[in-house]
Amino acid sequence: MRPSRSNISDFMSFVPDADETKAVLFVEVCIGKSYIELRLTNLVEYASSINEAVDQYYENPNRHSQRSHRPPSSMNNSMTASTTAWAQSGDLNHTTSPTSPTEPPSYALATRSISVSTGSQTSPRPSFVATSSSVSRHPHENALIRAAKVRAQDESEMQKMLHSVQLSCRIYNPEIEPEHETHLLCECPVHMYWKRRLNRLDVLEMWSKAVVYPGEKPYHDFAHLRLSNNNPYSNIMTSYSLAGASIYGIAKPNPELHAKFVQQTIALDSALNKKAQAAVQLMEPSFNIWELEQLESLVSNMSLTRRTSANDELNSEKSSKRSRFRKALSVSSSDERTASKIKKKLAGSFQLRSEILKEEQGRWQDGIDRQIVSTYQERIGIARAVSEIRMQKPIQYLNHLRAGYFEPIPVAWQSQASNPLRFTIEASAGWRGVTPAWRGYKDTAEERLYWVLSHRSGCQITTKPDLISELELARERIASAVDSHPRYHSPDDICRNRYPREGYSKQITQDFETTYDIGSPTDETMLLLDVRGSMDFNPLRPNYNQYLITSLLKTDQPKSKDLAKAILRRFIEALGKHDSNGLGYPFVTFSSQANYINLVNGWNLNDVWRNVRFTGRSRVMVGWQKVKEMHFQKHSETATFHPIYGWQAGPQTPKLRLILILGGEVNDMDEFELSLFDVSWASITILLMGADGCLHHHRQASRLRRMADSNPHISFIEAQGLVPERLVTHELLKHHLGQDFSMSEFENLEQQTAELPSPSEPRAQRTQSGQSQLEQLLIELPSVEETRIWQRDYQLPQTPGLYELSGVQRPTELPANDRSVAVQHPPRPTRPAPSPPQLDHPLDPPPPYLETGSSQ
Structure with a gap:
């Protein structure tokens, strides 16, 4: 009998470089009897025969090349399909263990083999994880990927619609959805939004089935549609009260009811997460699914022994009537029932293992993929946790x-408006996450972020703080602010010129010793600026009543764009003097899109700033992707590009030092932090600007502080209210250059910036000398009378003499050839100075909850 698809698949899993013809030859020689019969009757002998065939191939791949056996075309097609797309799940039920049970899964090119029966290491040869690089890549899909594609079609639009409806109803808390007191259908924004939600029930069901764990049931919050809708959040108190409804039926949240809503939701989230985690843990196999062959052999031997003893018992003259009666009625003994249950569990475990192997092979199709994944897990510190979860859970x-x-974020996700890391998690509506304890997270990126933080080696388990804890921590940070040192105060600060009230705002200082990411001369600097629309307005501060935002208040401080420009000027001039860089630094802006502006330095900052447009909503991943592309395209010879995971830095890639200036909270900060875990080729210094005493600013600052504490390549600086610009500039220099500048060194660097030469002089600029400069000349100049006589003799127009010139220096531009040739210019008409445009409403009003919705 010729080898079957499963035989060829087993052999090819250990010898991926062999073609189908050689696989058939070696398997046919080493297994002498019927393949299917041998596999079903004696699994150990079958596994030994496959192992022998693999050994013979590695000893001499051309051992059976003289055999003229050729499989028919149908068999050849089936084998080709099995090697390129893997076999069906039924053919993989007895796939052998890919790794040793005591070692983590190998995703890179392995150099050891695993025994099929015992799992021990044998003669050195590549294991099944080393796939051939010549195999063509095919797109991988699963139920979750298909559901994500469907959900991503309108996810961003739904988030924008919700944010718009919240604005129209003056709802500033993202956890509160608008409600309408009347059940009659109308064309109001609230009902339009609920109609869109109702139309997405099929998408909700598809997504729930893709991520749900065994034993869990999907649900939604449309209770009137189904009687069997088991929504555990249906009994949570609402934030609205009937007394708060307006004459149009639009209800308003009540602070007291909203506080109870928040407390009950937090308590229920915690209880359901613990219950779900415990339930999933009980469903995990109690044995190692990578050693199923040994367990199956023991169960078969136990059943055979029991059957033999039962036959002897029937043939014996002293057998009891009870035994004969039980056998006559075909009643199984306790041992047989136990063996039957174990066989059922084994069948399910074989199926689970085959699904894991199929998913791994589909995602990581060659050795390069597995090497990138292995490196990623090592860099972010989850390699050990992944190995344990693979074996035990x-x-x-x-x-x-x-x-x-377990792999880097695909580069295609970063350019999409909605991807699997930007899906909203809403427990009350049934929109699930991926982990068993998914309740309480705002989106899938935040869920994955805290999963990584909790499974890093050598780090404590990090849990997400709830809304109450975040507000308490923000109030503590506001109370801990202190006055800045008077040595940093300057009359040139923008807050002193435009807002001449006494004093500066209190700032948050670091009480502990800061560890800097030390720089090198080959490092390169880039500037990334947030240009959201709210940067062009005076910052807003929310007014809280318990946990409910009732209004937004304007603050008496400079616009964020003006403060950013003033700090950038000081920083660029000081850094340019330190680096002896007169050309400037690459300047990139981002909001909903990213744009490279120009090289910026202390001389052309005003000209470059005219090209900056402040509009849109902030997405930091758009700017980060732009910066990465510019950096790696410049140094493409030192890096490699992967079609799925993007650019991979090499050992010779210069380090990028990035200054990131934010004007508030960004939607995709969790995704940004995830992408920075394995970035060893960059050092990022984040500056967050915000309103004085703003709880939202300090909530975001707490997250960024935790982000900097967990990643040595990230530094964080914050500025609130009326800011001493020299203090922020000093801190930026220390963190950016990776060294502790003393105050005297910083002041010396500031004094040198006034002498910084112009990077380019396209035309010579001359200055006519005044009275003070003429006294220093070494030659004797003619007097006024001598000058007038000379002008009269040569019939020259009357012009003032040198001594009659004004003492004010007036620059005069000479021709390009720098020769003293008289050039007459036509008189220029005098024009009034341009006045800035006065617009009633220059931009859309800033979002009330600091960019909580999705940005496009």
Whole structure:
């Protein structure tokens, strides 16, 4: 009998470089009897025969090349399909363990083999994880990927619509959805939004089935549609009260009811997360699914022994009537029932293992993919946790694997308006996450971020603080602010010129010793500026009543764009003097899109600033992607590009030092932090500007501080209210250059910036000398009378003499050839100075909750 698809698949999993013809030859020689019969009757002998065939191939790949056996075309097609797209799940039920049970899964090119029966290491040869680089890449899909594609079509639009409806109803808390007191259908924004939500029930069901764990049931918040809708959040108190409804039926949240709503939701989230985690843990196999062959052999031997003893018992003259009666009625003994249950569990475990292997092979199709994934896990510190989850919690491992938790973020996601890391998690509406304890997170990026933080080696488990804890921490930070040192105060600060009230705002200082990311002369600097629309307005500060935002208040401080420009000027001039760089630094802006502006230095900052447009909503991943592309395209010879995971830095890639200036909270900060975990080729210094005493600013500052504490390549600086610009500039220099500048060194650097030469002089600029400069000349100049006589003799027009010139220096531009040739210019008409345009409403009003919705 010729080898079957499963035989060829087993052989090819260990020898990926062999073609189908050689696989058939070696398997046919080493297995002498019927392949299917041998595999079903004696698994150990079958595994030994496959192992022998693999050994013979590595000893001499051309051993059976003289055999004239050729499989028919149908068999050849089936084998080709099995090697390129893997076999069906039924053919993989007895796939052998890819790794040793005591070692983590190998995603790179391995140099050891695993025994099929015992899992021990044998003769050195590549294991099944080393796939051939010549195999063509095919797109991988699973149920979660298909559901994500469908959900991404209108996810961003739904988030924008919700934000718009919240604005129209003056709702500033993102956790509160608008409600309408009347059940009659109308064309109001609230009902239009609920109609759109109702039309997405099929998408909700598809997504829930893709991420749900065994034993869990999907649900939604449309209770009137189904009687069996088991929504555990249906009994949570609402934030609205009937007394707060307006004459149009639009209800308003009540602070007291909203506080109870928040407290009950937090308590229920915690209880359901613990219950779900415990339930999933009980469903995990109690044995190692990578050693199923040994367990199956023991169960088969136990059943065979029991059957033999039962036959002897029937043939014996002293057998009891009870035994004969039980056998006559075909009643199984306790041992047989136990063996039957174990066989059922084994069948499910074989199926689970085959799904894991199929998913791994589909996601990581060659050795380069596995090497990148292995490096990624090592850099972010989850390699050990992934190995343990793969061995001890295979059900959770499969769910996380399908969601891409163990690999870098695909580069295609970063350019999409909505991707699997930007999906909203809403427990009350049934929109689930990926992990068992998904409740309480705002989106899938935040869920994955805290999963990584909790599974890093050598780090404590990090849990997300709830809304109450975040507000308490923000109030503590506001109370801990202190006055800045008077040595940093300057009359040139923009806050002193435009807002001449006494004193500066208190600032948050670091009480602990800062560890700097030390720089090198080959490092390169880039500037990334947030240009959202709210940067062109005076910052807003929310007014809280318990946990409910009732209004937004304007602050008496400079616009964020003016403060950013003033700080950039000081920083660029000081850094240019330190680096002896007169050309400037690449300047990139981002909001909903990213744009490279120009090289910026202390001389052309005003000209460059005219090209900056402040509009849109902030997405930091757009700017980060632009910066990465510019950096790696410049140094493409030192890096490699992967079609899925993007640019991979090499050992010779220069380090990028990035200054990131933010004007508030950004929607995709969690995704940005995830992308920075494995970035060892960059050092990022983040400056966050905000309103004085703003709880939102300090909530975001707390997250960025935790982000900097968990990543050595990230530094964080904050500025609130009326800011001493020299203080911020000093801190930026210290963190950016990776060294502790003393105050005297900083002041010396500031004094030198006044002598910084112009980077380019396209035309010579001359200055006519005044009275004070003429006294220093070494030659004797003619007097006034001598000058007038000379002008009269040569019939020259009357012009003032040198001594009659004004003492004010007036620059005069000479021709390009720098020769003293008289050039007459036509008189220029005098024009009034241009006045800035006075617009009633220059831009859309800033979002009330600091960019909580999705940005486009």
